[in-house]
Amino acid sequence: MNLIEIKGLAFSYPTKKDTLKNINIDVKEGSFTCIVGENGSGKSTLLKCIVGLNSGYTGEIKKQERIGYLPQKTEIQSNFPASIEEIVLSGTIPNNVRSIFYKKEDKEKAKEVMQELEIYEIRKKCFADLSGGQQQRVMIARAMCATDKIIVLDEPTNGLDPNIARQIYEMLYKFKEEKKLTILMVSHDIDRALNYSDTVIEIKDGKVAYYGTPSKYKQGGAE
Numbered sequence: 707m708n709l710i711e712i713k714g715l716a717f718s719y720p721t722k723k724d725t726l727k728n729i730n731i732d733v734k735e736g737s738f739t740c741i742v743g744e745n746g747s748g749k750s751t752l753l754k755c756i757v758g759l760n761s762g763y764t765g766e767i768k769k770q771e772r773i774g775y776l777p778q779k780t781e782i783q784s785n786f787p788a789s790i791e792e793i794v795l796s797g798t799i800p801n802n803v804r805s806i807f808y809k810k811e812d813k814e815k816a817k818e819v820m821q822e823l824e825i826y827e828i829r830k831k832c833f834a835d836l837s838g839g840q841q842q843r844v845m846i847a848r849a850m851c852a853t854d855k856i857i858v859l860d861e862p863t864n865g866l867d868p869n870i871a872r873q874i875y876e877m878l879y880k881f882k883e884e885k886k887l888t889i890l891m892v893s894h895d896i897d898r899a900l901n902y903s904d905t906v907i908e909i910k911d912g913k914v915a916y917y918g919t920p921s922k923y924k925q926g927g928a929e
Contacts, residue, residue, distance in 0.1 A: 714765035740899035743909040774849030797851030839870035856888040
């Protein structure tokens with residue numbers, strides 16, 4: 707089953723026309739899909755269209771499930787004055803809900819996810835006091851609290867130590883295998899993207915330049 711289906715997607719910013727042009731892709735349930743490409747190619751713009759942050763596109767985006775989203779690190783306030791627990795719990799709140807009331811199952815879900823990401827023991831710490839790797843774990847946990855099916859991540863390892871980046875990839879792959887979590891991720895780290903993903907999408911000048919398996923991408927082939 708496809709959790710996301712995109713047909714004929716096109717999008718332009720007021721200052722940049724044809725940022726995305728005729729995008730046709732599917733994201734299958736249980737897949738680990740990495741979107742790669744040069745800076746400015748349209749990767750992050752595509753994610754923002756999928757999660758609903760960019761309106762005014764043409765074409766069609768069908769989504770079967772609520773999506774958990776982790777934006778680029780540059781868009782996250784690293785000095786945000788809230789605890790780990792507060793931030794993770796906020797992921798359970800639907801976007802259209804104004805009041806904050808956490809149900810018992812919300813708190814249980816947040817606890818489970820924090821334990822899986824090994825941040826439960828420090829849940830009372832302030833987000834601003836965490837390392838970059840810990841902050842990304844918190845934001846991944848928040849995204850996972852929004853859904854049991856699919857999370858969308860924009861450069862989750864950008865700026866992190868290579869060992870921490872590897873740990874995050876391994877953790878995401880584990881969730882994909884054990885929890886059947888579908889992962890759609892923009893990545894600048896092509897080597898790791900090819901090693902951990904089962905589907906690769908290359909965006910070039912706003913178009914899909916490649917859409918297929920990592921093995922064929924390594925060979926420079928097309929599918």
